[in-house]
Amino acid sequence: MRIGLLGCGNVGDALVSLIDEEADAIAERSGVRLLISRIAVRDLTKPRRSQNLAGRLTDDARGLVEDPDIDLVVELIGGIEPAKGLIESALRAGKSVVSANKELLSTDGATLHDLAASVERDLLYEAAVGGAIPLVRALSVSLAGERVHRVLGIVNGTTNYILTQMSQLHGSYATALEEAIVKGYAEADPTADVEGYDAAAKTAIIASLAFNADVTRDDVFRCGITEIDSADIEFAERRGFVVKLLSVAERNYEGNEESILVRVHPAMLHRSHPLATVNGTFNAIFVEGEHAGELMLYGRGAGGAPTASAVLGDLIDAARGLARTGTFEQPARRHVRLEPIDRLQSRYCITIEVADRTGVMASVADVFGRHGVSIRSMEQVGLANEARIVFITHLARESDVQATLAGLRELEAVKRIGGLLRVLGEDDE
Ligand SMILES: NC(=O)c1ccc[n+]([C@@H]2O[C@H](COP(=O)([O-])OP(=O)(O)OC[C@H]3O[C@@H](n4cnc5c(N)ncnc54)[C@H](OP(=O)(O)O)[C@@H]3O)[C@@H](O)[C@H]2O)c1
Numbered sequence: 001m002r003i004g005l006l007g008c009g010n011v012g013d014a015l016v017s018l019i020d021e022e023a024d025a026i027a028e029r030s031g032v033r034l035l036i037s038r039i040a041v042r043d044l045t046k047p048r049r050s051q052n053l054a055g056r057l058t059d060d061a062r063g064l065v066e067d068p069d070i071d072l073v074v075e076l077i078g079g080i081e082p083a084k085g086l087i088e089s090a091l092r093a094g095k096s097v098v099s100a101n102k103e104l105l106s107t108d109g110a111t112l113h114d115l116a117a118s119v120e121r122d123l124l125y126e127a128a129v130g131g132a133i134p135l136v137r138a139l140s141v142s143l144a145g146e147r148v149h150r151v152l153g154i155v156n157g158t159t160n161y162i163l164t165q166m167s168q169l170h171g172s173y174a175t176a177l178e179e180a181i182v183k184g185y186a187e188a189d190p191t192a193d194v195e196g197y198d199a200a201a202k203t204a205i206i207a208s209l210a211f212n213a214d215v216t217r218d219d220v221f222r223c224g225i226t227e228i229d230s231a232d233i234e235f236a237e238r239r240g241f242v243v244k245l246l247s248v249a250e251r252n253y254e255g256n257e258e259s260i261l262v263r264v265h266p267a268m269l270h271r272s273h274p275l276a277t278v279n280g281t282f283n284a285i286f287v288e289g290e291h292a293g294e295l296m297l298y299g300r301g302a303g304g305a306p307t308a309s310a311v312l313g314d315l316i317d318a319a320r321g322l323a324r325t326g327t328f329e330q331p332a333r334r335h336v337r338l339e340p341i342d343r344l345q346s347r348y349c350i351t352i353e354v355a356d357r358t359g360v361m362a363s364v365a366d367v368f369g370r371h372g373v374s375i376r377s378m379e380q381v382g383l384a385n386e387a388r389i390v391f392i393t394h395l396a397r398e399s400d401v402q403a404t405l406a407g408l409r410e411l412e413a414v415k416r417i418g419g420l421l422r423v424l425g426e427d428d429e
Contacts, residue, residue, distance in 0.1 A: 001319040002037040004064045004095075006086055007076035008048055008057075011100055011127070012039070014304030015074065015311050016050040026312070032319040034312075040064045065090040072318050074311060075099040084108060091119050096318040098311055100127035106201035106217040109208060110333050117332070122321045124314035129202040130155060130283050132306035133299040134313065139209040139287070147290035148210040152424075153247035155202040157281035157301045158186045158193035159225050163243055163266075164279040167233050173226065185281055195224035199247050199264040206285065207249035207262045213336040215249075221263040221341035227419030228266050232351060235379065235390050236421070241268040242276045243421065247285075252339060261339040268349050270425025342399040344422075347376070349392050350401070351418030352408060356387040360413040364389070367407035371400045386415060392423060 003019075005012055019026065019034050027033040039053065040061035058064060065073055065086050073090040075097060077083045083104050090097050097116070099105065105112070105128050116123035126136045130153075139148070154160050158180055165176035177194070180186035192198045200220040207215040225245050236243050246267040252259050269276050274296050278284040283301025288294055300306035354360050368375055374394040381388045393401070401420070408414050 001032060001034050001071045001315070002069060003034060003315065004067060004070035004073045004090075005036050005039045005076065006061055006064065006074065006083070007078070008039050008041050008050070008053075009076065009078075010304040011307045011311065012074075012076040013049050014308035015076070016048075016053070018305070018308050018312060020050065020052065026316070030316045032316050034315060034319065038064050038067065038070065061086055062089065065095070066093050070095060072315060073097045074315065075101060076311070077101070078103065080104055080107060084112075087112060087123070088115060091115050091121050091123065094119065094121065096122035096124070096321060098127075098314040098318055099123070099125045100307055100311060101125070102128040102198070102201040102205060103217075106204040109205065109216070110214040113333060122318045124318055125205075126314050127307045127310035129205050130285065130297070131299065131301040131303065132309050133283060133285070133297050133301065134310070135206070135285050135297050136209060137313075138297060139206065143210075143287065143289060143292060146292050148251070148287060149290065150248070150250040150288045151206050151210050151285055152275060152288075153199075153203070153206060153283070153285040154244055154275055154278045155206075155247045155283050155285070155301060156193055156196075156199040156245060157283055158190065159196075159199070159245040160278065160283070161185050161281045162194070163225065163228070163233070163245065166228070166230055167237065167242065170230055170234070172230055173228060194226055196222040196245065196264045199245060203247040203249055203262050203264050206247065207260060208333065210249055210287070211251055211260055211336060212334055213260060214333040215260065215262055215336075215338070219262055219338050221261075221265070223265040223420075225266050225419075228421075229418065231388065232349075232419060232421065235351075236268045236349070239268075239392075240271055241423070241425070242271055243267070244269050244275065244278075246275075246422075246424070257337070259337040259339045261341070261344060263341060263344070266419060266421055268421045268423045268425075273425055342397070342402070344398040345395055346398065347393055347395055347423040348373075348401050349390065349421040349423055350405070351388065351390045352414050353383070353386050353388050353416040353418075354411075355413040355415065356382060356385055357413070360387075360411075361389075363411055363413065364408065367411065368393075368404055371404045371407065372396075373400050373404045 162176040200222040284298040
């Protein structure tokens with residue numbers, strides 16, 4: 001199988017080395033002989049780690065996807081354009097496509113799926129979510145007939161590394177972020193990771209697969225980790241929780257009507273939950289199914305070699321697909337109602353800093369009461385002339401909690417409101 005590769009950066013370069021060095025062993029293990037015959041890049045003069053690229057490199061990506069000597073196309077450029085146009089041209093030219101492009105698939109996934117189905121070619125993207133973890137295949141093949149109720153995930157290694165460092169070293173967010181940048185786990189501009197954009201794109205892909213629905217990244221409620229401080233993490237740990245940036249895709253039923261709620265936000269997760277043990281740059285997803293029960297997939301969510309490994313698996317699958325006979329079947333994605341975050345029912349952890357004087361607690365409690373948010377527990381720590389108060393609520397509706405926060409902001413005695421944590425699991429006390 002002759003492969004045309006679009007992009008030779010972190011992942012592309014690792015894929016070239018992997019296939020060049022292990023083609024014989026891969027053929028022995030899989031029955032498929034792969035050869036990367038052309039590689040399109042933007043800058044032909046840039047140094048690359050892979051050897052023997054002369055004669056294969058080109059800056060003519062469009063020529064590559066239309067080349068009749070290419071059987072399969074791998075897109076590892078990233079972003080929306082030119083990646084989208086190139087994938088469409090490759091599919092129309094009768095080539096199956098493998099991509100790792102979460103941004104594109106979480107934006108235009110349904111359109112690309114429909115095109116692939118109409119030309120009876122594969123569009124595979126295992127590497128777009130969770131790097132080396134075979135979760136796309138698990139959701140779309142192994143669990144294809146399963147009624148999945150909920151998928152929880154830790155799908156961003158950068159934020160998981162930062163939160164793990166803050167917990168283990170009792171350090172600040174700024175120090176942990178700095179260290180992540182130095183170690184190469186975070187970009188110099190970390191916005192996509194720390195504000196939750198990357199996790200939201202992956203959550204949209206997970207929800208689309210788990211519920212066979214058309215979910216885009218704009219449908220995902222998103223809140224990042226920048227408001228989390230070490231005191232939040234210490235408080236959570238005293239109560240038996242860890243703080244994680246959690247990706248949640250869940251399906252709800254009201255009578256016969258089905259809806260989906262998709263969200264990414266920091267959460268307090270009880271330490272007994274299997275996802276609570278996922279530390280550092282590792283990723284995992286935890287699936288709750290009607291018949292399968294609970295299952296978890298864990299592994300390396302990023303990095304050139306782990307991501308290239310997932311691309312390789314897709315290439316072998318696509319190569320075998322080309323040899324298959326019979327019709328290609330891909331279920332069309334359904335339109336399912338998306339629930340706004342306002343409708344979420346959860347327990348919440350709310351931190352406020354207030355002036356430490358009499359009467360303040362009564363006015364704060366009054367705001368909670370007016371909005372029907374019932375307090376389950378409260379902890380107060382004195383800070384010079386102020387006090388830091390942490391509330392954990394009983395089950396409450398998000399819209400009522402947001403109204404409570406708005407009411408608290410109006411109180412003159414409230415100096416600061418910390419990051420809001422949604423709570424999963426019961427506390428130890
Ligand atoms: N890195 C990871 O750990 C990881 C993990 C999971 C998924 N992914 C996904 O994998 C994809 C690739 O990521 P990466 O980290 O390998 O990106 P990268 O290092 O930035 O590499 C991008 C490559 O695309 C090439 N390129 C850019 N514009 C092009 C154009 N117009 N025509 C031809 N080539 C072009 C670049 O060429 P030059 O080299 O000449 O500049 C470069 O080789 C992205 O979709 C990313 O989201 C990455």
